Amino acid sequence: MINASLKELAQALAAKKISSVELSTLFLDRIERLNPVFNAFVTVDREKSRKMALEADARIAAGTAGPLTGIPIAQKDIFCAEGWTTTCGSKMLANFVSPYDATVIRKMHGEAGMVSLGKTNMDEFAMGSSNETSYFGAVRNPWDRERVPGGSSGGSAAAIASRMAPAATGTDTGGSIRQPAALCNLTGLKPTYGLVSRYGMIAFASSLDQGGPMAASAEDCALLLNTMVGFDERDSTSLERPAEDYARGLGENSGDKPLAGLRIGLPKEFFGAGCDAGVMAAVQAAIAEYEKLGATCVEVSLPNSHLSVPAYYVIAPAEASSNLSRFDGVRYGFRAEEYANLDDMYMKSRAQGFGAEVKRRILIGTYVLSHGYYDAYYLQAQRIRRLIANDFVEAFKRCDVILGPTSPSTAFKLGEKAADPVQMYLSDIYTIAVNLAGLPGMSLPCGFAGGLPVGLQLIGNYFAESALLNVAHRYQQATDWHRRLPHGIE
Amino acid sequence: MSLTLEQVQRIAHLARVEISESEASTTRDHLNGIFELIEQMQAVNTSGVEPMAHAQDLSQRLRDDAVTDADRRAAFLAVAPETEAGLYLVPKVIE
Numbered sequence: 224m225i226n227a228s229l230k231e232l233a234q235a236l237a238a239k240k241i242s243s244v245e246l247s248t249l250f251l252d253r254i255e256r257l258n259p260v261f262n263a264f265v266t267v268d269r270e271k272s273r274k275m276a277l278e279a280d281a282r283i284a285a286g287t288a289g290p291l292t293g294i295p296i297a298q299k300d301i302f303c304a305e306g307w308t309t310t311c312g313s314k315m316l317a318n319f320v321s322p323y324d325a326t327v328i329r330k331m332h333g334e335a336g337m338v339s340l341g342k343t344n345m346d347e348f349a350m351g352s353s354n355e356t357s358y359f360g361a362v363r364n365p366w367d368r369e370r371v372p373g374g375s376s377g378g379s380a381a382a383i384a385s386r387m388a389p390a391a392t393g394t395d396t397g398g399s400i401r402q403p404a405a406l407c408n409l410t411g412l413k414p415t416y417g418l419v420s421r422y423g424m425i426a427f428a429s430s431l432d433q434g435g436p437m438a439a440s441a442e443d444c445a446l447l448l449n450t451m452v453g454f455d456e457r458d459s460t461s462l463e464r465p466a467e468d469y470a471r472g473l474g475e476n477s478g479d480k481p482l483a484g485l486r487i488g489l490p491k492e493f494f495g496a497g498c499d500a501g502v503m504a505a506v507q508a509a510i511a512e513y514e515k516l517g518a519t520c521v522e523v524s525l526p527n528s529h530l531s532v533p534a535y536y537v538i539a540p541a542e543a544s545s546n547l548s549r550f551d552g553v554r555y556g557f558r559a560e561e562y563a564n565l566d567d568m569y570m571k572s573r574a575q576g577f578g579a580e581v582k583r584r585i586l587i588g589t590y591v592l593s594h595g596y597y598d599a600y601y602l603q604a605q606r607i608r609r610l611i612a613n614d615f616v617e618a619f620k621r622c623d624v625i626l627g628p629t630s631p632s633t634a635f636k637l638g639e640k641a642a643d644p645v646q647m648y649l650s651d652i653y654t655i656a657v658n659l660a661g662l663p664g665m666s667l668p669c670g671f672a673g674g675l676p677v678g679l680q681l682i683g684n685y686f687a688e689s690a691l692l693n694v695a696h697r698y699q700q701a702t703d704w705h706r707r708l709p710h711g712i713e
Numbered sequence: 714m715s716l717t718l719e720q721v722q723r724i725a726h727l728a729r730v731e732i733s734e735s736e737a738s739t740t741r742d743h744l745n746g747i748f749e750l751i752e753q754m755q756a757v758n759t760s761g762v763e764p765m766a767h768a769q770d771l772s773q774r775l776r777d778d779a780v781t782d783a784d785r786r787a788a789f790l791a792v793a794p795e796t797e798a799g800l801y802l803v804p805k806v807i808e
Contacts (some may be wrong), residue, residue, distance in 0.1 A: 319792060320792065322785060322788040322789055322791070322792060323785075323788075416768040416769060417768070417769050430766065430767050430768060431768075456774075456776065459773060459774060460767070460769060460771070462769065462771075527757075529753075530753065530754060530757065532750065533750055533751045533752075533753045533754045534754060536747060536750060536751055537751055537754070544728060548729075551729075552794060553793065553794070553801050553803055554789075554792075554793050554801060555792040555793060555794075556794070557794075558794035558795070562804065564804050564805075565803055565804045565805075565806055566729070567731075568803070568804055569729040570726075570729050570730065570731035571731055573728075573729055573730045573731070574730050574731035574732070577730065582730055582732075582740075583740070583743055583744065583747070585728050585730060586721070586724050586725060586728055586730070586740070586744060587744065587747060587748075587751075588728075589724050589727050589728040590716075590724045590744075593724070593727060599755070600751065600754075602764050603754050603755070603757075603759060604754060605764035605765050605766055606759035606762040606763070606764050606765070607754055607757060607759060608764075608765040609762050609763055609764065609765035610757075610759070610762060612765060612768075643746075644743055644746065644747055645746050645747060645749075645750050648747075648750065659768075660768065661767075661768020661769060
């Protein structure tokens with residue numbers, strides 16, 4: 224049961240083979256046993272979960288259940304959930320019990336009737352690629368406990384990979400869903416910017432942040448995405464789109480060329496130096512598999528993609544410095560114990576409440592927005608952002624989907640990059656451009672290098688989630704990488 | 714570009730983040746490393762390129778100026794570090 228797909232779990236619940244209370248207890252017991260090893264959850268509340276499961280069972284009994292009613296899920300601790308401690312991985316919010324639900328939470332709890340198992344660990348304010356910046360300690364990768372799970376949605380990734388949860392929410396500002404999915408052998412999707420409401424999702428860089436699903440397969444992600452998207456008047460950048468069923472058409476492969484006619488673009492910049500040989504070998508094998516499924520590959524170019532990391536480390540910190548100014552020790556969050564006056568209270572509360580990486584990014588953002596530097600840094604970064612987005616427009620004239628590695632390496636060792644921010648930033652070299660352009664992107668398992676999972680990245684055009692999920696699903700029908708489990712977890 | 718310790722302290726003050734003298738030099742080194750990465754942008758000629766602030770080219774939505782939220786005053790005050798008589802409490806601002 225712990226390795227069942229969401230569809231199988233839904234069928235078991237509908238057929239009354241298992242109740243939601245039994246199912247969530249199964250996962251909560253695993254959390255109790257395994258979380259001390261992996262540190263994937265920062266908050267678990269069995270009573271709250273049980274209450275939701277009872278409500279779900281009542282809906283199932285009454286015949287008013289939706290497709291995911293009663294299915295357990297782990298929530299990244301960036302989503303405010305009423306009555307739940309919502310920390311965002313920070314000392315600043317260590318005691319913050321949210322008085323309201325994020326829209327994503329409201330949709331999952333209220334409309335879908337899903338059962339939250341707890342809140343997952345993450346890099347502080349989603350700023351990190353290894354989960355090591357969390358105030359609540361590092362998360363261990365279930366594939367190798369001496370290695371990182373990736374970040375910032377590292378707790379969500381480790382929770383699913385160790386089967387403490389069948390699925391989880393994540394958020395992705397520069398790769399925070401896709402990179403941990405890659406490092407933990409999962410499937411994760413960052414939707415087109417504006418599809419999933421940001422209301423109640425603690426803001427890091429508002430023009431880039433986007434919530435999305437993480438699970439074992441593309442089909443699971445499609446079902447989750449169905450519950451997450453939708454126009455929300457409480458998010459000023461939420462998009463009004465006709466509803467669609469992202470799981471439609473994700474059946475079994477019929478014929479041996481289900482992807483005939485699909486044009487896959489291979490950006491030459493993603494296949495040059497800078498990517499580990501083992502990762503590249505797995506990606507090349509995936510390309511060969513896609514050709515077997517009927518797809519044709521064309522070389523495309525994203526000539527400005529090497530500028531995505533520099534531009535991102537201006538834009539994201541600039542937005543973060545503004546967003547995080549709300550943490551002033553007055554209305555919520557941490558306040559220093561001793562201070563001389565109001566200004567000193569701000570200075571000390573923020574110095575003691577934020578960790579080193581968050582402070583670095585606030586300082587970068589403050590500097591690039593300050594008088595005399597705004598044009599040279601902030602506006603220049605925004606112009607480069609345009610160039611990067613235009614590169615994708617050109618590339619999509621020649622292909623339907625873009626393919627490449629998600630991350631240049633497999634999971635690295637705990638502590639390996641923690642002391643060198645720039646090395647850490649470069650682990651998102653293939654994912655960041657997607658956020659800058661606002662495109663949908665996903666990562667799916669495509670093999671192993673040195674025993675560690677390798678992620679394959681698929682990038683789609685705006686609103687092409689269905690096509691993207693289909694391209695991933697066809698591959699997962701023909702391969703079993705996404706079904707592999709870490710040693711000791713089966 | 715290379716930041717001095719004085720510049721780091723000035724930025725930290727603008728950001729309202731206290732940085733001790735012992736932290737300042739490590740912070741400066743990290744920031745300088747990051748700015749070395751960022752400086753790669755300066756080699757690019759972007760004249761005539763329209764800055765892109767946002768992924769979606771949409772104008773801000775407007776809504777009616779109407780109250781849509783219930784009164785949650787007590788719930789929102791409950792998460793504050795210090796309150797008194799329904800107000801947020803801060804150190805004395807005016808002497």
